[in-house]
Amino acid sequence: MNSAKRQKQRKVLLMGKSGAGKSSMRSIVFSNYVAKDVRRLGATIDVEHSNIKFMGNLMLNLWDCGGQDGFVENYLTHQRAHVFGSVAVLIFVFDIESREFQADVVSYSNIIRALYECSPGAKVFVLIHKMDLVQSRLRSQLFDERADYIRGASEGFKDTVEFWATSIWDQSLYKAWTQIIYYLIPNAGSIEGMLRQLAEAVDARELILYERTTCLMVTHVTRGVENENPFVDRFERISSILKTHKQSMAKHTNLPPNIANFAELQIKTGRFMFFITRLTENTNLAAAIPPSEQIFNTARVNIMLVRPRFAELDIASKPRPGIQQAFAHSAESSAGGDDGRGRAREREE
Known part of the structure; x- marks a missing residue:
């Protein structure tokens, strides 16, 4: 494995007390579960490893760590360097209804101390x-009260730790994981720059880029x-809609949800x-544009033409210059279409 490929792998620890909801959120985000289906998931035993390909050039090495006291003690003593070494991100999950919140924070503090010792450059999301x-x-x-208390126990990470309120029953879960994934993507700046050029070229009010598998x-x-x-x-609402739509298509086509x-x-x-295309x-x-058939058709054509340049980001860290050369059509020269306003059309694969 060459050094460039190793650089695109990210080790992510998912930790928290048993029953906090770690495996449930992992299954919803990465395994296309819906909230009502996670009830059948059992407790995580020791560590469950998942290698998740994301955006083509990013491999998430996700460690879902069991939160029972015996397992945590083992991580902190016998497997300290193995578990906490080379970590890019720690995601620690607190159950808001835990009756042992202070004990949970003590466990979190011990884990933070081990992380700072073995991976001081890691990012912490709570x-x-x-x-x-x-x-x-x-x-x-x-x-706010819980976040302030936890921040006080974050030691070397107290100035950089990020806090998110989440639930598997609304969009908050997608919002938090979007921020985590954005931090992990090595070429996010290049993608944003190209997306900004594309938005200006097609006169889009908004362009939103979604990962296909996780939405x-x-x-x-x-x-x-x-x-x-x-x-x-x-x-996040669109993420939720796309995820539900994938589930519906999988049900009616007998295809796995990830396909x-x-x-x-x-x-x-x-x-x-x-x-959305x-x-x-x-x-x-996803593209939001003014109510004009001319701009609509132009945008679709130019997005089709620029696809190869964005595809390069799946295997490279920087795009080639000259993205504007891919836009063969301008809004002024695009042929207008019908005025089918107020209609929604959908083509299934």
Whole structure:
């Protein structure tokens, strides 16, 4: 294995007390489970290893670590260097309803100390989970209180640790994991730069890049009036819709959920037009554009033409220069289509 390929592998630890919900969220994000199906999952025994290919050039070496006291003690003593060495990201999950919160924080502190000793450059994400079990009016205050307390036990990571409130029953889970994945992608800046050029070339209000298998957002570019969009969780909502759609297609086609994918979805209204299409083998691209058939057709053609340049990012860390040369059609020269506003069209693979 060459050094370039090794650099694109990331070791991720998923830890927390037994029953906190670690395996459930892992199954929803990476194994295409839906929330109601995770009830049949059993407790994790020791460590479950998963090698997950993400965005073509990123391999996540995910360690789902059992949270029973005996296993944690073993990680901290006999397997300390093995478990905590070469870690890129630690995801620690707290159960918001735990009756032993202070004991959970002590365990977290011991793990943080081992991580700092073996992988001082790691990034720590703390997910305060099962927030749906807390009354809506109390969630924000309780989350802040718990986050402040946990930060105090984060020692060498206290200035960089990130906190997210999550639940498997809403979009918060996708929002947290999107941030984690964004941190892990080595060429996120290059992808964003190309996406920004594409948005300007096709006059898109918003472009959103999704990973095809997990439906997690990779990154997005927002322009013009779309900056005023009040639905701040719209990216995660689309993730949830795509995930549900994959489940539905798998059910009706007898295909595994990780294989079932649609070719394109189009929505046209008098205020905006929207479509989701395949960009590369590993990604889907969602585009929100002005209500114009001319711009709509131009955008679809130019996205098709620029696909090879984005595909290069699946195997390279930087794109080749001159992406604008791939745009053979401009908005002024594109042929207009019909005025089928108010219709949604979908073509299944």
